[in-house]
Amino acid sequence: MRQYSIGAKALGGFPLLVALVSCGQGDGDRVSKSNGRSPRNVIFILSDDHRYDYMGFLGTVPYLQTPNLDYLAANGAYVQNAFVTTSLSSPSRASILTGLFSHEHTVVDNAAPLPDGLVYFPEYLQSAGYATGFFGKLHMGNRDGMPLPGFDRWESLNGQGTYYDVRLNEDGEWKQYGADEYVADLITAHAIDFIEDHKDGPFFVYLSHKNVHDPFKASPEYEGKYSDLPNPRPESFNTPYYGIPDLPTGKSGVKPFAGAEWYGEDRMPDWVKQQRESWHGVDFCYNGRLDMDQEIRKYCECISSMDRTIGDLMDYLRSAGLDQNTLIIYMGDNGFAWGEHGLIDKRNFYEASVRVPMLAYCPEIIPAGSVVKDMVQNVDIGPTVMDACGLEKAPQMRGDSFLPMLEGNPAPSDWRKRIYYEYYWEYDFPQTPTTFGVRTDRYKYIHYHGVWDTNELYDLSADPSETHNLIGNPDYQEIAEQLDRDLFDWLEETGGMAIPLKRNDRKHNDWRNGRVY
Numbered sequence: 001m002r003q004y005s006i007g008a009k010a011l012g013g014f015p016l017l018v019a020l021v022s023c024g025q026g027d028g029d030r031v032s033k034s035n036g037r038s039p040r041n042v043i044f045i046l047s048d049d050h051r052y053d054y055m056g057f058l059g060t061v062p063y064l065q066t067p068n069l070d071y072l073a074a075n076g077a078y079v080q081n082a083f084v085t086t087s088l089s090s091p092s093r094a095s096i097l098t099g100l101f102s103h104e105h106t107v108v109d110n111a112a113p114l115p116d117g118l119v120y121f122p123e124y125l126q127s128a129g130y131a132t133g134f135f136g137k138l139h140m141g142n143r144d145g146m147p148l149p150g151f152d153r154w155e156s157l158n159g160q161g162t163y164y165d166v167r168l169n170e171d172g173e174w175k176q177y178g179a180d181e182y183v184a185d186l187i188t189a190h191a192i193d194f195i196e197d198h199k200d201g202p203f204f205v206y207l208s209h210k211n212v213h214d215p216f217k218a219s220p221e222y223e224g225k226y227s228d229l230p231n232p233r234p235e236s237f238n239t240p241y242y243g244i245p246d247l248p249t250g251k252s253g254v255k256p257f258a259g260a261e262w263y264g265e266d267r268m269p270d271w272v273k274q275q276r277e278s279w280h281g282v283d284f285c286y287n288g289r290l291d292m293d294q295e296i297r298k299y300c301e302c303i304s305s306m307d308r309t310i311g312d313l314m315d316y317l318r319s320a321g322l323d324q325n326t327l328i329i330y331m332g333d334n335g336f337a338w339g340e341h342g343l344i345d346k347r348n349f350y351e352a353s354v355r356v357p358m359l360a361y362c363p364e365i366i367p368a369g370s371v372v373k374d375m376v377q378n379v380d381i382g383p384t385v386m387d388a389c390g391l392e393k394a395p396q397m398r399g400d401s402f403l404p405m406l407e408g409n410p411a412p413s414d415w416r417k418r419i420y421y422e423y424y425w426e427y428d429f430p431q432t433p434t435t436f437g438v439r440t441d442r443y444k445y446i447h448y449h450g451v452w453d454t455n456e457l458y459d460l461s462a463d464p465s466e467t468h469n470l471i472g473n474p475d476y477q478e479i480a481e482q483l484d485r486d487l488f489d490w491l492e493e494t495g496g497m498a499i500p501l502k503r504n505d506r507k508h509n510d511w512r513n514g515r516v517y
Helices: 067-075 089-098 121-127 183-197 270-275 282-288 292-319 378-388 474-493
Strands: 042-047 077-079 131-136 153-157 167-170 173-176 203-208 327-332 358-361 370-372 418-423 434-440 443-449 456-459
Touching: 042 292, 042 378, 067 292, 067 327, 067 358, 089 121, 089 378, 121 131, 121 203, 121 378, 131 183, 153 183, 183 203, 183 292, 282 292, 327 378, 418 474, 434 474, 443 474, 456 474
Parallel strands: 042 203, 042 327, 077 370, 131 153, 131 203
Antiparallel strands: 077 358, 153 167, 167 173, 327 358, 418 434, 434 443, 443 456
């Protein structure tokens, strides 16, 4: 392993204690070369199932109040086109921490165990002298909440965790909290305590909220706050077409089956139509537990509850004199559909599912009210945080730093012109098929594996709601074929041509399996 000696001089007031270059993933060393930047404190805030457009300043839901997220956007940067590589908690969280695609880190679903040998970007920060702390929901492979490497302080929920009666694994030991303590308040207070102990820096905090995961439970001041208020309906709410259309009769007297009206602009996959009447569909939302409008209101109350704790964090940073030079990045782990194509939940490659909210705030370097329009993905988080901490990204990482774009610079000429997507069929939620996809700034191509169904192609500039499937339109065949080649080139180049099957010994209560437990 080559070593790079840069000395122990102070950079930005913080001593950079170690600066070497790693020889790759799986190596015993978790060190990286200095990039010449002055390292700064970083707080990364992750939410669960927060869709990209449910923030007050965007006006999607007129009653939704998120004054602190609005503040970050108004005084920092709004990353308008942020995406995940897999729209599911565990795979997305693994991509955030490793900078790898799902088929590389193999945490392909919420039950897949963590493989040996993964390297997490906080390990590099720790080696460079950072105090590192994790607070909140991991929900990634090791479902027991035990610590991951790379963190000096560890406080994690077990699996999904709870909103009240919170149980935290604190550095390997479990601690039970009271019935009246709300999880977002609790983990935020503990993160603030950690920052106070390390305010002389440098520090990195990973604050990972349970909000806004189902079953939705707001803090006392927001519970019931949005009751009976009207919710928006997406344009694609009734897009899935039921039944075969009344096609014109041909000269032979037989109606053609493969006409343009059927396989052209109105064709939607059969699995989407069927899922509409399932646990993850608008016609049987969460098995009919509540109607969808009630669920949306509770979801929004949960968002506002979390937003208030971000305000508590900001108040502390101001009082400690840390609000101007600390980089704060906020994002969701995946999107969430509320009626798009008749669906709720995530997993699919439609916009409401794959896009996530992302904000960045640091007055010293980020122009207030700026908007980053280039496509950013969750694999970029690790490289971006490392960049802000004065380190080059680890060589195995697939993503790149978007910090220069946050600072107001144009995207590099080689910045990605498309994003790629993958989702693998799950034993626990078999309604959604294995999905691969590619999206440019204009087109989206969706390829389904293992099901007899239609693929999809959308012109997002003309059809942002994805209501007209162009996969059978003769005028778009060249585009569909090119995107299909791009998709499989990506899979081949990154080792994604084999589906990473995972052992799952958990019992399934679906009667169609021939057994009920």
